[in-house]
Structure formats: C-alpha cells, structure tokens
Amino acid sequence: MIWSIGMHLSSMVFLLLFSIICMTEFLWMILFNFSYYVEWEIVSLNSSSLEMTLILDWMSMLFLSFVTFISAMVMFYSGSYMAGDENMNRFMYLVLGFVASMVFLIISPNLVSILLGWDGLGLVSYVLVIYYQNEKSSGAGMLTALSNRIGDVAILVSIALMFDLGGWGFIFYVDGGYFSEISGLMILVVLAGMTKSAQIPFSAWLPAAMAAPTPVSALVHSSTLVTAGVYLLIRFSPALVGWGQSILFILAGMTMFMAGLGANFETDLKKIIALSTLSQLGVMMYILSMGYYKLAFFHLLTHALFKALLFMCAGSVIHSVGGTQDIRAMGGLIYIMPLSITSMNLANLALCGTPFLAGFYSKDLILEVAFSSLLNEVCFWLLVLATGLTVCYTFRLIYFSVSGDYNLASLSCVGDEESIMTSPMIFLGSGAIMGGAFLSWFIFPSPWMICLPLNLKLLALLVSAMGGFVGYLLNMTTESHKLNSFSNYKVVLFVGSMWFMPFLSTYGVSNLFLRLSQSYHQSSDSGWLEYYGAQGAYKSFEESSEYSQLAQDNSIKIYMIMFMLWLILVVAVLF
Incomplete structure (x- = not known):
C-alpha cells in the first residue's frame, strides 16, 4: 500500500513537471513562431525511406501540456479511488502506458x-476496459477493440497507398494536393478518425467503454x-476536401444529434457523460x-478540462x-457533497456554453462561425437541436444531483472527506473557469469579426434557455409520473438505445459476418481449398515419395527375381 501511494504521487509529480515544460515550450514557440522537426532514417527501400520522425510545434506542445496535466490529476485521483484494489x-x-501511447501519437508526423501510438492506445484501452474481469467488461472490451481495428486497418492501407508518394511523412504532402492524386486515401484517413472518435456508425463502443474504472473514463x-x-x-485538415469532407460533415x-437525444433517455450517470462526450x-x-x-482544436482543449472534471465528480459521487x-x-x-456537486455542476454549465466559462469561448465561436457559413437546412437544424439537447440533458442531471428528492438509503455514508479525490477537482475547476479565456488569447490573438443578424445572434442563447427549461421541468413531472414512457415504449427504446447501434454492432455483426465467415471457412478453407491445396499437395508428395523410395531401395535379389520371372514369361510366350 505504501508503494502504491508513493507511485501515484511520484507519477503525478513527473507528469505535472512535464506539463509545465511543454506549456513553457508552447509559449516560447507561439511567441517567436518556430518549431522543431527531428528525423532519423531507419531504412530506405526503392526510393521510399522509413524514418523515425518527431514534430514539436505549438499545437503538439499545447496538446501535450493538457494531456499530461489531466493525466497527473487522474493519477493523483486514482490513489484514493483505486485504494482498495489488489492490483x-x-x-x-x-x-502510464496509455499516456505514453498518446504522447507518441501527438508528436508523430509520420x-x-x-501507427505505434495508435495501436498502443487500442491495445491498452482494451486491457483497461476489461480491468474488472466480468462478462459485461469482456463484451465491452471486445466491442471497443474490434471497432477500433477497422480504423487500424484503414491506417495500414493508407500506409500502403502512400508508398507512391515516396515517403510517409504526411506533414509534407497535405498542403500540396498530393493526397487527391491517390484515390481513396483521404477517405481511409477519415474512416480511421471516425472509428477512434466514435462517429456514426461506430458510436456503440464509446458508452460500452464505461465498463472501465472511472479514472480511466476521465x-x-x-x-x-x-x-x-x-x-x-x-493534422490532415488541409487535405480534407471532396468526398471525405462531405461524408464527415x-x-x-x-x-x-443522436448522442444528445440519447442522453436525455439514459439513467446511468457515466453513460450520460459518455454520450455528452460523443x-x-x-x-x-x-x-x-x-x-x-x-476552432476544432480549441474546443478539443476546453472540452478536455471540464470533461475530466465531470468524470472525476461523477466518480466521487x-x-x-x-x-x-x-x-x-x-x-x-x-447538501451532503457540496464540493463534488458544485464542481460537477460547474463542469455541466461549462459544457452548456454558459457565458465566460471555458466551454463558452469555443462553443459560441463555433456556433457563430457555422451560422455565418453556407449550411443547408438539415445541417443547420441538426446543429441547433444538438445544442438545445445538450443543455436539456445537462439540466436533467443538475436536477437529479441538486434539487431532486433524496433517494439514497438512510444508512448511506456520503461526503467529501476524501481530500485526494477532491483536490484535483479544484485544479480542473479552475481550468474550467479560466481555461477558455487564456486559450482564446493564445490561439486567436487577433479577434474575429463575425457579423450576424440579431435572430441568429440570439439563437444559441434562446435554444440553450429552452433546452434547460425543458430538461428541468420535464424531469420534475416525470418524478411523479414515472411510467409515462411506457406509453411510447418503442420510441423511447429506439432513441435511448442510440438508434439500435449497440445491437447492430454486436448481434448484427455476429449473425451476419461471423456466420458468413464460418460458412466460408467450412466450404473453402476446410473444404475444396484444403483438398486441392495443402492437404492434397501433402498426399501427392507422400505417394510420389513412396514410389521414389521404393525405386531407390536398390535390392539386387528383388531385381534378379523379377528379371528371371520376366525372362521365363517371355520364353513361354515365344515358344
């Protein structure tokens, strides 16, 4: 136990120092506008060189700083949350292996x-999802691993296609239009990004991965x-044009829209937060x-701060x-967990885009830029409805944590006494309050001038207010009418189950593809291909080798007897 506490403290200190160093490097790089590119050539094959490359620019340094800071808080938090675990x-x-894989992925422009960091994330995530070693965790881990393997295969095929470009350092090819010369290359990269970030139709694994311990989820x-x-x-965004861009959009x-709608019908605390991540x-x-x-990178960083805080508060609860x-x-x-619940609702409000919290600076800018762009009607209303649904399920969660009736057992021992669990919340809470403002100053030093009509300018605020009102009042009424959902059970089942994607990702795949592969295996691999392939060749060689061995025995007696019998037969026929 002493070694465990020492380990989580030492790893927190190491990661925190690394975060400070990366943040210092980021400030230095963005101030003087420079970056480092380090390259080691490993092997050269037919004019294509395989190099070990690292890129250290403002984007990778800033992301590294955030990753290691949040990891330090998670490691310290785990010292209390996992204290009773034997392993x-x-x-x-x-x-730590998970964090190392992510660090390697961030600084690799090749x-x-x-692929090493990409596969490392997939492998370690599988091990962490099945950490509790039960049937549910095993199924969730397999779903996570198989869904991510599709993206791994897409990366491997992309590597093969990039052989024509003379190298795999994509950082040199994304700006020159080289990717458009190879058909399907950018679509494969988009497919890989969609599987890792759980976009439709690969969304089922993200809520399923909640089987992992809560610090891992954070x-x-x-x-x-x-x-x-x-x-x-x-990183590939300059080459994101054409079909890949349209499909992703x-x-x-x-x-x-699907995740926001599903979160309003979910009752599992961790799955609600997982759907909000989606x-x-x-x-x-x-x-x-x-x-x-x-803008996407800006929202990625602000979201990281309040989402890690949200999961830590959920874990404390x-x-x-x-x-x-x-x-x-x-x-x-x-009333009984004031620090945890206050921090959780602070993160919830940042998620909604409440003015002057971290999420406001990125979400409001994203909405205004999207409203000022050329959007069709369907995509415009999907964005608006998704914004309202986010506030709706957030205020639903606020109702159940703050003002709902106390539903716990009378002997429950609930409180905020664990200082190891509550201390990281204070640091991440500070980031959820001030992080958006600081990041907006660094990433966008020149303010953007966005001119919108008054109705579009007020639309985000109006939709958020309506979503919060509906989310709060709807759950107050459902508390006294708990069985109303059964009147529309099919609709609730469809929406609450993420449009049947978990079913299609598990039973659908097993019934269709696995049965198809089984019949193919029986008829081909274990059937005709085996008969005319490996086993057929083996029997043919075995029979021919027997004849060859018989011919090479060189037995004089047998040959003399055979010769005399043949000679007698010939004389008998002639005379």
Missing part, C-alpha cells in the same frame, strides 16, 4: 510511426483515446469538416453512494 500497481502502469473521454481521431484529422451532424466529438468533427481546424450509477437513486446531494 493497483498494474492499474498505474497501464494508465504515418508509420503514428482520461479516455477528455484528452486521450477519443480525441486521437480528431487530432489526426486536424453529414455523419458528424447526425452523431451530435455529442461534443460530433461538434468538433462538424466544424473541422467545414475547414476550421483551429459513485464512490460515496456505494457504487450505484443510476441517477434516479440520487438526489439532494448538494
């Missing part, structure tokens, strides 16, 4: 080297695994597909109330 050392090493949903796809497409709009990832992909990669995650079993927690 705490293993958990700490896995989380598609071959980026890390995964804020700054590591799910943001890897967005970060990859930010439509699917991102559908994703943020909705915000849709917002990032949406504005990225419109060509504003800096779950830890205190005895392990239950059903929000209907909570209520009135503000």
Whole structure:
C-alpha cells in the first residue's frame, strides 16, 4: 500500500513537471513562431525511406501540456479511488502506458510511426476496459477493440497507398494536393478518425467503454483515446476536401444529434457523460469538416478540462453512494457533497456554453462561425437541436444531483472527506473557469469579426434557455409520473438505445459476418481449398515419395527375381 501511494504521487509529480515544460515550450514557440522537426532514417527501400520522425510545434506542445496535466490529476485521483484494489500497481502502469501511447501519437508526423501510438492506445484501452474481469467488461472490451481495428486497418492501407508518394511523412504532402492524386486515401484517413472518435456508425463502443474504472473514463473521454481521431484529422485538415469532407460533415451532424437525444433517455450517470462526450466529438468533427481546424482544436482543449472534471465528480459521487450509477437513486446531494456537486455542476454549465466559462469561448465561436457559413437546412437544424439537447440533458442531471428528492438509503455514508479525490477537482475547476479565456488569447490573438443578424445572434442563447427549461421541468413531472414512457415504449427504446447501434454492432455483426465467415471457412478453407491445396499437395508428395523410395531401395535379389520371372514369361510366350 505504501508503494502504491508513493507511485501515484511520484507519477503525478513527473507528469505535472512535464506539463509545465511543454506549456513553457508552447509559449516560447507561439511567441517567436518556430518549431522543431527531428528525423532519423531507419531504412530506405526503392526510393521510399522509413524514418523515425518527431514534430514539436505549438499545437503538439499545447496538446501535450493538457494531456499530461489531466493525466497527473487522474493519477493523483486514482490513489484514493483505486485504494482498495489488489492490483493497483498494474492499474498505474497501464494508465502510464496509455499516456505514453498518446504522447507518441501527438508528436508523430509520420504515418508509420503514428501507427505505434495508435495501436498502443487500442491495445491498452482494451486491457483497461476489461480491468474488472466480468462478462459485461469482456463484451465491452471486445466491442471497443474490434471497432477500433477497422480504423487500424484503414491506417495500414493508407500506409500502403502512400508508398507512391515516396515517403510517409504526411506533414509534407497535405498542403500540396498530393493526397487527391491517390484515390481513396483521404477517405481511409477519415474512416480511421471516425472509428477512434466514435462517429456514426461506430458510436456503440464509446458508452460500452464505461465498463472501465472511472479514472480511466476521465482520461479516455477528455484528452486521450477519443480525441486521437480528431487530432489526426486536424493534422490532415488541409487535405480534407471532396468526398471525405462531405461524408464527415453529414455523419458528424447526425452523431451530435443522436448522442444528445440519447442522453436525455439514459439513467446511468457515466453513460450520460459518455454520450455528452460523443455529442461534443460530433461538434468538433462538424466544424473541422467545414475547414476550421483551429476552432476544432480549441474546443478539443476546453472540452478536455471540464470533461475530466465531470468524470472525476461523477466518480466521487459513485464512490460515496456505494457504487450505484443510476441517477434516479440520487438526489439532494448538494447538501451532503457540496464540493463534488458544485464542481460537477460547474463542469455541466461549462459544457452548456454558459457565458465566460471555458466551454463558452469555443462553443459560441463555433456556433457563430457555422451560422455565418453556407449550411443547408438539415445541417443547420441538426446543429441547433444538438445544442438545445445538450443543455436539456445537462439540466436533467443538475436536477437529479441538486434539487431532486433524496433517494439514497438512510444508512448511506456520503461526503467529501476524501481530500485526494477532491483536490484535483479544484485544479480542473479552475481550468474550467479560466481555461477558455487564456486559450482564446493564445490561439486567436487577433479577434474575429463575425457579423450576424440579431435572430441568429440570439439563437444559441434562446435554444440553450429552452433546452434547460425543458430538461428541468420535464424531469420534475416525470418524478411523479414515472411510467409515462411506457406509453411510447418503442420510441423511447429506439432513441435511448442510440438508434439500435449497440445491437447492430454486436448481434448484427455476429449473425451476419461471423456466420458468413464460418460458412466460408467450412466450404473453402476446410473444404475444396484444403483438398486441392495443402492437404492434397501433402498426399501427392507422400505417394510420389513412396514410389521414389521404393525405386531407390536398390535390392539386387528383388531385381534378379523379377528379371528371371520376366525372362521365363517371355520364353513361354515365344515358344
């Protein structure tokens, strides 16, 4: 136990120092406008060189600073949350491996080297999702791994296609239009980013990954695994044109609407926050597909701050109330957990885009830029409705945590006494308040002039107010009419189950593709291909080798007897 505490403290200090160094480098680079590109050539093959490359620019340094800062807070938080776990050392090493994979992905401008961090994230995430070793965790881990393998295959095929360009350092090819010369290359990169960031139709694995411990969820949903796809497409954004851009634009709009709608029917606390992450990832992909990669990166960073805080507060609540995650079993927690609930609602308000909190600076700018762009009617209303639904499920969560009836058992021991769990909330809460303002000054030093009509200018505020009003009042009425949803059970089932995507991603795939592969295996691999292939060749060679061996035995007696019998037969025939 002493070693475990020492480990989480030492790892926190190391990651915090690394974060400060990266932030200092970022300020230095953005002030003097320079970056580092480091390259080691490993092997050269037919004019294509395989190099180990690193890029250290303002974007990678700023993202590294955020990743390591949030990881430091998560490691310190885990010291209390995972204190009763027998395998705490293993958990700490896995989380550090997870962070190392993300660091390697951030600083790799080479598609071959980026695959190491990309696959590392997939492998370690699978191990962390199945950490509790039960049937639910095993199914969730397999769904997570298989969904991400599609993106891994897309990266591998992209590496093969980029062989024609003479190298895999994509940072040199995204601006020159080289990607458009190779058909399908950018669509494969978009596919990889969509699987990692759980866009439709690969969204089912994100809520399923909530089977992992809550500190892992805080890390995964804020700054590591799910943001890897967005970060990859930010790096490829100059080449994001044509079919890839259109597909991403439509699917991102559908994703943020679907996730916002589903979160309003969910009762699992962690899954509600997971669906809110999915909705915000849709917002990032949406504005990225419109060509504003800096805005997507800005929202990525602000979202990381308040989403990590939100998961930590949720973990503190779950830890205190005895392990239950059903929000209907909570209520009135503000009186007995004031620090955790205040921090959670602070993060919720930042998520809604409440003025002058972190989320406001990025979300409001994204909405205004989108409203001033050329959007069709469907995409415009998807963005507006998704914004309202975000506030709706946020105020639903606020109702159940603040002003709802106290539904816990009378002997529940609930409180904020764990200082190791509450201390990181204070630091991340400060980031959720001030982080958006500081980032907007650094990333956008020159203010943007956006001219909008009064109705569009007030639309975001109006939709947010309506969403909060509906979310709060609707849940006050459903408390006294709990069974109203059964009158529209099919609609509630469809919307609450993410449009049946978990079913299609599990049973649909197993019934269609796995059965198809089984029949193919029986008829081909174990059938005709086996008969005329490996086993047929083996039997043919075996028979021919027997004849050859018989001919090489060289037995004089046998040959003499055979010769005499043949000679007698010939004489008998002739005479």
